[in-house]
Amino acid sequence: MRKIVLFCAAGMSTSVMVQKMQEAADAQGYPCEIAAYSVAEVGTYGPDADMVLLGPQIRFNLNKVRKQLPKKPVEVIDMRAYGMMDGAAIIEFVKEKLGD
Incomplete structure (x- = not known):
């Protein structure tokens, strides 16, 4: 099971994104915790x-x-996918970056 962590200014604006990503991951059968x-x-x-x-x-x-996490993949969520709350697109991006 993959562990995906999102960070934002206060931890609130991404809560809806987490839900959308989890729904997409579940629909794809991609085991992850977000x-x-x-x-x-x-x-x-x-x-x-x-x-x-x-x-x-x-x-x-x-x-x-x-610099804080030199051994971890750290990426910025695509602005368009974020704005449209496209959880499926972000899960695909994560899978690509992790080679899953």
Whole structure:
């Protein structure tokens, strides 16, 4: 089971995205656990994740988070997919990045 963690400014705006992603993953039979937190909690929740995603509104934190988690894939969620709450597109992106 893959562990996917999303970070945003306060951990709230991604809650709907987490739900959409989980629905898409379940429909595809892709076993994963998805959660969202504030970017301030990267050090707490990032190390245990298989994939770390940043909300587009905090993309400026990308290099900082990559330095904090040098052995983890860290990516910014596509702005269009995020805006449209396209959980399926983001799950496909995660699968591609993880080679699943």
